Amino acid sequence: MTFVTCDLCDENADSVSVVTGHNWFSYGGRSAFGGEVVTVKCFEDNSRVKEHLATDGKGKVLVVDGGGSLRNALIGDMIAENAVKNGWEGVIIYGACRDVDELAKLDIGVVTLGCVPIKSVRRDEGQLNIDITFGGVTFHPGEYVYADNNGIITSRHALL
Numbered sequence: 001m002t003f004v005t006c007d008l009c010d011e012n013a014d015s016v017s018v019v020t021g022h023n024w025f026s027y028g029g030r031s032a033f034g035g036e037v038v039t040v041k042c043f044e045d046n047s048r049v050k051e052h053l054a055t056d057g058k059g060k061v062l063v064v065d066g067g068g069s070l071r072n073a074l075i076g077d078m079i080a081e082n083a084v085k086n087g088w089e090g091v092i093i094y095g096a097c098r099d100v101d102e103l104a105k106l107d108i109g110v111v112t113l114g115c116v117p118i119k120s121v122r123r124d125e126g127q128l129n130i131d132i133t134f135g136g137v138t139f140h141p142g143e144y145v146y147a148d149n150n151g152i153i154t155s156r157h158a159l160l
């Protein structure tokens, strides 16, 4: 998938929403990625993230509202490797990741607010495919998201 979010914004000015107000970091081996939105809402517990990245993700991006917490990591190299095996395009986490040197070697997008060495707890908490909001944008499951080094945008319809 080759695109630049700036061009997608220019070409679809009336229909895209732009995530603002945060400084995102791209840790995955793919810096530009996009696809159908699948959402998880959780807080310092990556049960739903691990579970869902273990299912088929072709054409999909997992968008996680982790409450902005940088206190533990919702994804690391093992979960991300599994996501690659299952064909996921990428993962966007309003929260943190770890194992960043390994993430950089994987053919998947991983965009988060930052990194931290400690993993999250797993108490089987968190919700799948509900509307989530961060950076001024509500992510509706089934819509489309595109991310690159410039930022993150959403659209009701596929742009590519």
Ligand SMILES: O=C([O-])CC(=O)C(=O)O
Binding pocket: 046, 073, 074, 075, 076, 077, 078, 079, 080, 098, 099, 119, 120
């Ligand atoms: O296991 C976890 O919770 C996170 C992690 O380190 C990995 O995905 O390798």
